Amino acid sequence: MNRWNKSFVSLVAIASSTSNGSNSLIPTVMPQIQSLVRNINTSTTGSKVSADSNKTKRISDAKRIIQSSDIICFDVDSTVIVEEGIDELAEFCGKGEEVSNLTKEAMGGSMTFQEALRRRLDIIKPTQSQIRQFLIEKPSTLSPHIKDFIDYLHSMNKKIYLISGGFHSLIDPVCQELGIPLTNLFANKLLFDYNGNYAGFDTNQPTSRSGGKGDAITHIRNFNKSQLILNNQQVIVMIGDGITDLEACPPANFFIGFGGNQVREKVLLNSQYYVTDFTQLM
Helix, strand or coil: CCHHHHHHHHHHHHHHHHCCCCCCCCCCCHHHHHHHHHHHHHHCCCCCCCHHHHCCECHHHHHHHHHHCCEEEECCECCCECCCHHHHHHHHCCCHHHHHHHHHHHHCCCCCHHHHHHHHHHHHCCCHHHHHHHHHHCCCCECCCHHHHHHHHHHCCCEEEEEEEEEHHHHHHHHHHHCCCHHHEEEECEEECCCCCEEEECCCCHHHCCCHHHHHHHHHHHHHHCCCCCCCCCCEEEEECCHHHHCCCCCCCEEEEECCCCCCHHHHHHCCEEECCHHHHC
């Protein structure tokens, strides 16, 4: 079975799995997904783009998925913004090399995500005053065209969420700049003592642990389902650059890989859809 047939079978599996759950099933959404499957099946031949040559995959299909979806979730670091927030903060606090070495160790699978996060923060130990100064001196850089894309999604009344393994205190200004409610941000929360010294992080946040982005999407789905008519469910897309973003589908219905800032080879190879510029989805 070639790669494109595998992608088609995978998409059918997504549609089937969405319809095999409890009584929350989706008569209004299933035709959308089935239609996308038919369109993608007929449009794949002759439209294949070489991932090795220009690192894109099935852009026209990804664009149709965006148009047919209700909720768009974004990773933040290296997706919505150019930087990796925790690395930038570590560098600002004079702990860049130590944190970089620990990150490489963690990528080898020697520790859980939460343990890696804990150990990196124990190295940095950012104070409240350092966070405030960091935001002044090193504000996040929005990825090219992300604001235009967010405005485009808002114009179509899409619901937008940010899901990040980074920190609320660093990402809140990004939400404000993009017009995204802070209630639509899932991220980690730093804790400080009465003197403003680092005192840990909130381990109850889903994004503080492995699989947390998927848990956040499940929460988003359940929250929005409670606002809807019985037996109506919304289609959710996750967009991101990393493995943790890819692994959040399912429960997301679709994943679109983004390589505009960093190309993660495993994500590129395993994504059905992959773009390098947000204008490709408009």
